[in-house]
Amino acid sequence: MRMGRRTCWIAGLAIFGLGLLVLGPSSGPASAAGGKKVLVLGFDGMDPNLSKRLMEEGKLPNFKRLADGGGFSKLGTSIPPQSPVAWSNFITGQNPGGHGIFDFVARTPENYLPFLSTSVTDKKGTRLLRRGTAFWEILEDHGIWNSVLRVPSNYPPVDMKGPSLSGMGTPDILGTYGTFSFYTTEPQVGGDVEGGKIIEVKMRNNMIESSLVGPRIGEGGDAVKVEAPFTVWVDPEEAVAKIRVGDEEFVLAQGEWSDWKPVEFKVMSKGMEILLSLVGQTSSLHSIARFYLKEAHPEFNLYVSPLNFDPFYSPPGTSICTPDGYSKKLAKEIGYFYTQGMAEDTWALNEGRLNEKEFLQQSEFVLQERIRMFRCELEHFLQKEQALYFCYFSTTDPLSHMFGRFMDPGHPLNYPDEFEKYGDVIPHYYTRMDSVLGYALDRVGEGTTVMVLSDHGFTSYRRSFHLNTWLYENGYIQLRDKRKKSSGEFFVNVDWRKTRAYALGINCLYLNLKGREGYGIVKPGYEADQLLAELVEKLEAITDPKTGEQAILRVYRSSEVYSGDAIESAPDLVVGYNAGYRASWETALGKIPNPEKGFFGDNLKKWSGDHCMAAEIIPGVLFTNKPLRIPDPSLVDLAPTILNEFGIEKTPEMIGRNVFAEGPETGSRVESVMR
């Protein structure tokens, strides 16, 4: 059928008119809130007690400005108070029973093997394991522009039109949470360390040849490790070296960091690569790294950061941003940036490959990049009529982990001379966060709802508890080779046919349940219930022989604290440690150290502050520029609150309340923490 000229005109006008109706600023569902804007800043691990003290000392003027003019409260955290879990509470407005993230590791019940809990990579690519709807997905459904930068537990990021960048949980190109490399001429005995590869190199004619090690490419027996060779020339006398990697060549004096250098891992021949580049394609793996010349003479020591995804390229089989190409757009504006999740190299400091000063320099790079990123996207937010902008800052968390011992004179790893030097590090970074906030407040002006939150607080981590050893000594775990009286990682020596309960992750305890675990022996129902009651009672009664303190403040039954569809994969008990206590690193990975050394050990690692304790003692913070109207707000309340700011009802799955609306009086603090 052919349309007449006039019909054409009328149809055109009608479509134009409809378009105006749909897109016009004064109509449609998007306008229900009348141009509302919400800015949310996430400061990981910011502690309410320290914040309060520093505000009183006048060191956090901008936080004080918010607290005085709006609201400031402790913010109930998740059970357990681990970042991936807590931020998932924030994202979904549900507790772990709903979003399915219970600890940083989870296990496959069939074979008891642990895996990192927030994402999985298989033949189909990489998928986010967090369940539930992120509140910004709901905003997008209502046509509200939003940008969510670096929020944890969002890798790969949920598919959005708005700019987003994945955060904690994003791997380096090796697929790990960040593996540094350390090249040294010093003879090594130990080999690789936690979080790092140690590579022994030889110097000939003041020259060193080695390679950066990439991931394995291909499958099964055909898999090959790709490498990027590099050469170092060291001056015969001066403490200076030149490094050449790929097309990059740069000189570093001892004690200097390079800026980001692209490191390309070639998968195909050079010719193919050139042909592909003509059509804007690549088969290479593109990463970026920073080099630090720790020592040139007499020994040569070079630290290379974890190989991060190059933001200018889309990583194969996965994604770190939405929409496609956003990371590139951002990198064009602010330069290269860390794309891996937790970018502060805590392991390098823990393992003595970077010292405090070097670690602080490295953390400063991360913060500077984040500030640039935050300001860049803030400009876009400011131009919108109606929008949500969330930006996450990690700094306060790793710094509080690594420098916690300088806030606690009773910490076993605390030297008075260093106390002088580093005692102010954590407060300093709180003031830095304060200036980030100050900048934001000045830029957004009135009319924008501003919320600042942390996922949990902090306390000292003085003593480690070997929970699996305790389970073994009390007969809940049986070993196959009884002479050993211990087991390596992942329960290698555990006799599952005789084991009734096991601990994995930092806070989780599972029954070896019949019908659920591969070799389960505990019958669900009465037997399981009795066992749980027995464990709770015994665990809460444990005291540390060294201090006489109660080590475990509270053990939560998942059936009592969790609700939602994901509850079937929950641990049976969540262990809430007392302040100063935490599960040992060994426990987290299913290791059983020999019981002769006791269940407890002094924490002599630099990782000396922590938050994986009982939720009640480790709340986060909430600052708002509007008065808080409910007592004891909690992380799960924020998604409903943000939706409410835009006039959108929370979903039935969300268990929280709007913190700006007066509601029925809630119960005790403990209860509100548990929601």
Add this chain to the structure above:
Amino acid sequence: MFAFNNALARMFDLFYTPFRSFHPVWGLLAMSAVTGLILLFIWKYTTNQKQMKAVKDRIKMHFIEIRLYQDDMGIIWKTQARILKQNLRYIVLVLVPALVIIVPVVFILVDMDHRFGREALEPGESALVKVKFAGRGGLPEVTIRAPEGVVVETPRLRIPVEREVDWRIRAEREGDFDLAFVVDGDTYTKRLTVGNSTRRFSFIKGQATVEEAFFNPGEDPLPKGSLIESIEITYPEMRFRFESWVGHWLTLFCVFSLAVGFGLKPVFNVE
């Protein structure tokens, strides 16, 4: 040779003047378009247009033959051999103009590389400076002197096997600076360009030879026989980005000049 090159450089400078304050890609595209046009005209007047048309027609005819006799392998083989022969003839016809074309194109390309190959330093940016020594034996003592506005950031890095000494320098403000290198009482200089407008600058400076004049124009060469063989500043490579495409200026040049050349062939009636 140096005089000729300098004159040529002036000419090119004149051409690029209107594009100085824009993104380098505009100057690049303009020159590519002009090159495309020049190529087209050289092509038109150096090739035997009549013969070329004849050869091309014959090739076309043979293709028709193949289609007609596609079941007869004998004819197809013969025809293919003929196509090959005509193709060779075509190449011979093209060879002369191609040689003629190469000369101006090389001058244009060398000049373009000094404008679009690398980016001048931005204030605050660092670069590697490499001094290579002539001859053999031990490395001579060399010191670097930076004018105000340039900071030498590292001690010297000596690589005796490469006869090379390197430093990292940082530019503090816009401008042209002369870095001085003192060897054995003699002073040698190298120009450092800082600031982001599109202009021609030299990356490496060598001794006064013909190749040097040709490939590294733009700065007076080091005297012949001096202790220093070359002084290089590793300016960052210029990258052109369009959406997901990232590439070198040469790729853009090839695509655009050929597109203009081919696109305008019918307009100027060129075979």
